Amino acid sequence: MPESRDQVRRRITGDDALLVEHLMDVILAEIPGYQVLDAVQLAEVRAQIRWNVSRVLELWATGTSLTEADAxxxxxxxxxxxxxxxxxxxxxxxxxxxxxxxxxxVADRFGEVLTARDMADLTRVWLAADDKLSDALHDGYQAxxxxISTDRDRAIGRLVSDLVLGRHAHEGAFVARLRELDVPLPQRFTVVVLQSAAAVDAVLPAVAEPVMHAVIDGTGVVVTGQADLKALHRRGARCCVLADIGANETPRWYRLARACLDRAPADRLVLDRGDAEVLALLAGRADADPERAASTVLAGIASQEHLTxxxxxxxxxxxxEEVAVRLGVHPQTVRYRLRRITAMTGRDPRRPWDLFVLQCARLATR
Structure with a gap:
């Protein structure tokens, strides 16, 4: 008397350890990604294989279908x-x-007791189950x-807020949170403070990975490894770029950047640390430093006597023309020197605000 499907099912599942290990060996051989799983993860894979085999054989033997509970x-x-x-x-x-x-x-071990119809039905049941379960797996994975993405975005936003508002007990706490969120920000980084929160998305293409951003009191803040100043100019977003700063310095720079954006003329679209330093001097802030303001603004021209x-x-x-008369040189020489000053400081002396900042920096240490 031929064996029923239920009898075959019990025979297969009665010695499922052999089948589970066979399927596990095939998966490990075919898919390298599974070879790096730890012991706990491999045990979970074995348990899932065992459940799949048992459930598919049950459906095949009883002529039933997967339930919503299975999905x-x-x-x-x-x-x-x-x-x-x-x-x-x-x-x-x-x-x-x-x-x-x-x-x-199954074909190798039970082919003699199973008909072609049995094997065809078993294949159909497995594929139908695989199709439905794959959809459910995909839905759960995507959800x-x-x-995870939303939670991480929120966590990064909180991290940026805590950074610029000085809520970290020490720099090590900030570094630890970066590590937890897998954000490889360098020890010295760049903060871009935007006058408009809506401009954050517009400037992201102008900054380098890794990047974090948040909106704080209506102001956009982007923290990045470095920013392309020319690209920021092209983006047209008014901002203050604070380059080469550390976690402990950030709150001070952030406050100065906000003041710059409120008080500096709009004709200077992209402000920087030099603008902030000069503003600190003018405001009489206790942490203002004339030497630092001068070196930040004047950059490489301080040692170029003909430029200064x-x-x-x-x-x-x-x-x-008047400068040429005073110095006894040709006007074209003066124009060339002014272009050099612009290139080396990022400030165009023909613009009132830039000229004012340059003059403040020159006067700061006299």
Whole structure:
């Protein structure tokens, strides 16, 4: 008397350890990503294989279909895999590899007691189950991934707020939170403070990874490894760029940047640390430093006597022709020197605010 499907099912599941290890070996051989899983994760994979085999054989023997409870189980599996960081494509491939290996195993060991119809139905049941469970797995994975992304975005936003508002007990606490969020920000970084919160998305292409951003009291703040000043100019967003600063310095610089954006003329679109330092001097802040303001604004021209004397003459002369008369040089020479000053300081002496900042920096240490 031929064996019933239920009898075959019991024979297969009665010695499922052999089948589970066979499918596990095939998956490990076919999918390198599974070879790096730890012992706990491999035990979870074995348990899932055992459940799949048992459930598919049950459906095949009883002529039933997967339930919503089965789908919910796989939504949960998908969510767990997303939090593990295991790629969805790799997980789905493991089910396809297991399906082929399972059908081969059954055909080799039970081919004599199963009819062609039995094998065809078993294949159909596995594929139908795989299709439904894959959809559920995908849904759970995507939902969890979206949740993780949202949670991470919120955590990064809080980190940026705490950074600029000085809520860290010490720099090590900030570094520890960066590590937890997997943000490889260098020890010295750049903060871009934007006058408009709406401009954050517009300036992101002008900054380098890694990047964090947040909106604080209507102001956009972007923290990055470095920013492209020319690209920021092209983006047209009014901002203050604070380059080469550390976590402990950030609150001070942030306050100065906000003051710069409120008080500096709008004709200077992209402000920087030099503008902030000069503003600190003018406001009489206790932490203002004349030497630091001068070195920040004047950059490389402080040691170029011909450039500094040209700048000093411009403060009282007003235009290139008058400067040329005072210095006894050709007006074209003066224009060339002014272009050099602009290139080296990022400030155009022909613009009132830039000229004012340059003059303040020159006067700061006299």
């Amino acid at each position: 919910n189980r796989f939504r949960g599996v998908g969510a767990v895999r997303a939090r593990d960081g295991r790629p969805l494509s790799v997980i789905l491939r493991s089910y396809r590899v297991a399906a082929s290996a399972f059908m081969g195993y 969890a991934e979206n949740s 004397e040209t700048l000093d003459a411009l403060f009282v002369a007003g235009n290139a």
